[in-house]
Amino acid sequence: MKKEMCEDYSEAFARYYDILTQHKDYALETSALNELVDSLKIDQSCPLIDIGCGTGTHSIKLSRLRKNPISAFDISPPMLREAIAKRSRVIFFSGSLLDIDTSAFSFAYSLYNVVNCITELAELSNFFLQVNRRLKLGGYYFFEFWNRAAVLEEPPVIVTRVIHSGREKVIRIAEPDISCLSDGILNLVYKIEITDVNGDLSQFESLHRLRLFDLADFQRCLRVAGFEINFCRGALPSLSENIRNERMLSILVKKTGEPLL
Numbered sequence: 001m002k003k004e005m006c007e008d009y010s011e012a013f014a015r016y017y018d019i020l021t022q023h024k025d026y027a028l029e030t031s032a033l034n035e036l037v038d039s040l041k042i043d044q045s046c047p048l049i050d051i052g053c054g055t056g057t058h059s060i061k062l063s064r065l066r067k068n069p070i071s072a073f074d075i076s077p078p079m080l081r082e083a084i085a086k087r088s089r090v091i092f093f094s095g096s097l098l099d100i101d102t103s104a105f106s107f108a109y110s111l112y113n114v115v116n117c118i119t120e121l122a123e124l125s126n127f128f129l130q131v132n133r134r135l136k137l138g139g140y141y142f143f144e145f146w147n148r149a150a151v152l153e154e155p156p157v158i159v160t161r162v163i164h165s166g167r168e169k170v171i172r173i174a175e176p177d178i179s180c181l182s183d184g185i186l187n188l189v190y191k192i193e194i195t196d197v198n199g200d201l202s203q204f205e206s207l208h209r210l211r212l213f214d215l216a217d218f219q220r221c222l223r224v225a226g227f228e229i230n231f232c233r234g235a236l237p238s239l240s241e242n243i244r245n246e247r248m249l250s251i252l253v254k255k256t257g258e259p260l261l
């Protein structure tokens, strides 16, 4: 039996990311994202950017629903390799947000827990500031994140999923470390066990360090970064207005000026 230990969005995790997220309805989420972009009257010629695109599923689906040029960025080269291998018209790239043209985009989005991968408040502020600089004045940024209040009320427990993909069986055990949850720190260890078509077993573990910011932190950082908040709702696809019991939330902001920093 092969056993590996890896951190975050490394090669092994990236290879299985799409299988491990099969419980998410990317088609429905993208359709709701498309409606959101439509509601903002963003012309089909305006460039869009996915920040933290992972394996690119949302952006590739969105590129089939809209004509807009779509760029997609991630800090994990293995995740991007998976996205590029899907062969779409989306322009995928890695590196740093600083390498991306300023004032180029009308709409930016970071879906699922991208912003929760940022573990320090100062880093979060800088991240929003860099996103602001990539947007045109009047452009929008939409992002999703874990609802800290709901998670504190009902802390995560060990969750096991058994997924059949082709002729492989994948077991994913998510083990949360909630010892520092009151400080917004959630470490998740994913234990992945794969049984291939010949019955051979391989395993790896992947550690994900997440930070759950509270709404006031987001509001402060966004204001300083030159954004005005349009809404705070449930995540895609529902964008529910009643957020109290939603474990994932979303915020839509508009660039109303340059960062104050």
Ligand SMILES: C[S@@+](CC[C@H](N)C(=O)[O-])C[C@H]1O[C@@H](n2cnc3c(N)ncnc32)[C@H](O)[C@@H]1O
Pocket: 009, 051, 052, 053, 054, 055, 056, 057, 058, 073, 074, 075, 076, 079, 110, 111, 112, 113, 114, 117, 118, 127
């Ligand atoms: C849970 S995945 C979400 C991927 C994709 N958005 C989705 O919904 O499937 C989080 C992604 O955020 C990326 N990420 C984390 N911090 C980032 C940052 N500062 N800039 C860009 N990407 C980041 C990770 O590499 C990872 O691919």
